[in-house]
Amino acid sequence: MLELLLDKYNYWIVVALMLFGLYIVISRGNLVKKLVGLNVFQTSVFLFYITLGKAEGGTAPILTGKPELFSNPLPHVLILTAIVVGIATTALGLALVVRIQENYSTIEEDELEDLNVAVMKGEQVRVKGSEGDAR
Amino acid sequence: MIAAEHLPVLQVVGPLLAAPICSVLRIRNLAWFFTLIVSLGAFLCSVYLLQTVMENGPISYEIGGWMAPLGIEYRVDASNGIVLLIISGISSVVLPFAKRSFEAEVPEKLHSLLYTAYILCLTGLLGITATADAFNVFVFLEVSSLSTYVLVAAGATNDRRALTAAYNYLILGTVGATFFVIGIGLLYMATGSLNMADIANRLGTIAETRTVDVAFAFVVVGLALKLALFPLHTWLPNAYTHAPSAVTAFLAATATKAAVYLLLRFSFTVFGTGSGLLAPMAATVGIPLAVLGMFAGSIAAIYQYNLKRMLAYSSVAQIGYMVLGFGLLSVTGVMATTLHLFNHALMKGALFMALGCVFMRVRSVHIADLAGIGRQMPWTMAAFVIGGLSLIGVPMTVGFISKWYLISAALEQEAWWLVLLIVASSLLAVIYIWRVVEAAYLKDPVPGRTVTEAPLSMLIPTWVLVAANVYFGVNADFTVSVARAAAEGLVGVMQ
Numbered sequence: 001m002l003e004l005l006l007d008k009y010n011y012w013i014v015v016a017l018m019l020f021g022l023y024i025v026i027s028r029g030n031l032v033k034k035l036v037g038l039n040v041f042q043t044s045v046f047l048f049y050i051t052l053g054k055a056e057g058g059t060a061p062i063l064t065g066k067p068e069l070f071s072n073p074l075p076h077v078l079i080l081t082a083i084v085v086g087i088a089t090t091a092l093g094l095a096l097v098v099r100i101q102e103n104y105s106t107i108e109e110d111e112l113e114d115l116n117v118a119v120m121k122g123e124q125v126r127v128k129g130s131e132g133d134a135r
Numbered sequence: 136m137i138a139a140e141h142l143p144v145l146q147v148v149g150p151l152l153a154a155p156i157c158s159v160l161r162i163r164n165l166a167w168f169f170t171l172i173v174s175l176g177a178f179l180c181s182v183y184l185l186q187t188v189m190e191n192g193p194i195s196y197e198i199g200g201w202m203a204p205l206g207i208e209y210r211v212d213a214s215n216g217i218v219l220l221i222i223s224g225i226s227s228v229v230l231p232f233a234k235r236s237f238e239a240e241v242p243e244k245l246h247s248l249l250y251t252a253y254i255l256c257l258t259g260l261l262g263i264t265a266t267a268d269a270f271n272v273f274v275f276l277e278v279s280s281l282s283t284y285v286l287v288a289a290g291a292t293n294d295r296r297a298l299t300a301a302y303n304y305l306i307l308g309t310v311g312a313t314f315f316v317i318g319i320g321l322l323y324m325a326t327g328s329l330n331m332a333d334i335a336n337r338l339g340t341i342a343e344t345r346t347v348d349v350a351f352a353f354v355v356v357g358l359a360l361k362l363a364l365f366p367l368h369t370w371l372p373n374a375y376t377h378a379p380s381a382v383t384a385f386l387a388a389t390a391t392k393a394a395v396y397l398l399l400r401f402s403f404t405v406f407g408t409g410s411g412l413l414a415p416m417a418a419t420v421g422i423p424l425a426v427l428g429m430f431a432g433s434i435a436a437i438y439q440y441n442l443k444r445m446l447a448y449s450s451v452a453q454i455g456y457m458v459l460g461f462g463l464l465s466v467t468g469v470m471a472t473t474l475h476l477f478n479h480a481l482m483k484g485a486l487f488m489a490l491g492c493v494f495m496r497v498r499s500v501h502i503a504d505l506a507g508i509g510r511q512m513p514w515t516m517a518a519f520v521i522g523g524l525s526l527i528g529v530p531m532t533v534g535f536i537s538k539w540y541l542i543s544a545a546l547e548q549e550a551w552w553l554v555l556l557i558v559a560s561s562l563l564a565v566i567y568i569w570r571v572v573e574a575a576y577l578k579d580p581v582p583g584r585t586v587t588e589a590p591l592s593m594l595i596p597t598w599v600l601v602a603a604n605v606y607f608g609v610n611a612d613f614t615v616s617v618a619r620a621a622a623e624g625l626v627g628v629m630q
Contacts, residue, residue, distance in 0.1 A: 045313055085277045100299060
């Protein structure tokens, strides 16, 4: 059991980060904290891809002219793209949070929910009102 | 012609390069015209591609001349040819409509940037569809998603709830895309390849492993989030309700369609023979969730008073029909799914555009504000009614064609109860469309309000889609033959 834990420790870190990240996204009500959770979640995927590409005892994939054992460069390239995507998502998410703060003066999810539900209730009342007029 | 052989990639690269150019065109009419040209170009490309594919079989394009498993391959066959046609076609119809619609709903200084986001969204959706490289799919998925969040948030001028809708969409969309990329990583781990056909080949030669099963689960759940399969649909109603009208019409007709296509592509072409999970997943998860979605979406739609939200919930139900066809795992079932991809794009596009016309004049899509509108905006409401009939599935409209094939697919497997459920959920659509008809035609107009018909630049695109609803409902030869070729291409590998 201990061997399994130690042998594949990198995968355990990936799984732990993945779950922590998702848990933060779901459980936190603060919009910025949710984005932090999303970042942790995405970071676990970066680590996962880098783990995939690693060859034991391999060096950096640089051409030296001699046959050498090196790590697979492809997952690194792929995950570089995913990192850029992650940065773009975070930036866009934070920009939205700023706009939400400007418009609602809060970034707590439950307070936002209350404000939105109040508007929806108002719309609902209008329907009943117009039906009452018809009668 | 040299360009013709490069069309599979030009289709995507053209809009991609056009996006930065559009962002510096600070005159809004110029930006709009440029976007329209780009979109029409993509549409002509996809018409040519689909025609070639139907005559000569799939086209494979190797980017930079690198051979397929190593280099990135773009591959167009009947199943993605039709999706390319839907995306670029709807985009080209929505754009003439979008000009007046954006002018009324979005501050002027944002226009050229909004069109940039629109082109990027188009690029992403076309890229998802055209590529045969699994990681490329993820990149384009994010290109289209990120620009979609921006487009949805642009509705904030009318209603600040657009911001929270865009934020929630961002969180769920990113979780979905990240699940998808985890699945791709696991697939790469198992096969060492990213090319879809190559992955499928290699999966066929290795024994079924847990890695592949987990990859399948991650890919399916990630895509289910993106295509808004019930109960992962929670981002959709708010996003569609609060986005600007033209954006809603474009997204409702294209974004979830591209994700449904991906689900078909990954289930059949990539995992089809290599994973034993497909059949049990379709039977125990796909069909039940599709049926639940059909009913939950329709019932929720009945209780909505904001008509955009009503149609958004109806989309959740319609996605149920598409996933149901997929869940039957037969040629007829996938054919019904492909047909409904096309037909639903036509009807939802027409309906949301009709609502956009209403919003233009009434500044509201609240059912109480639509009293008597049928007499004041006869053309707009007539378009809505025909679109609504199509949604219900009345003969002579496209909705009937896709439901007909869906029911035949269910009958093929002697699933009588499914036929009953399909018909019953269609009847629910009658209720929510009738509520609008009642308000628009049978109630007295709101006193003291003078409303005129929507401008022609918005009515004509709406009626183009309405006409398409009727045309393809009467003459379904084209759609049925493409859908059959697509279904045989996808499911054929299984048998």
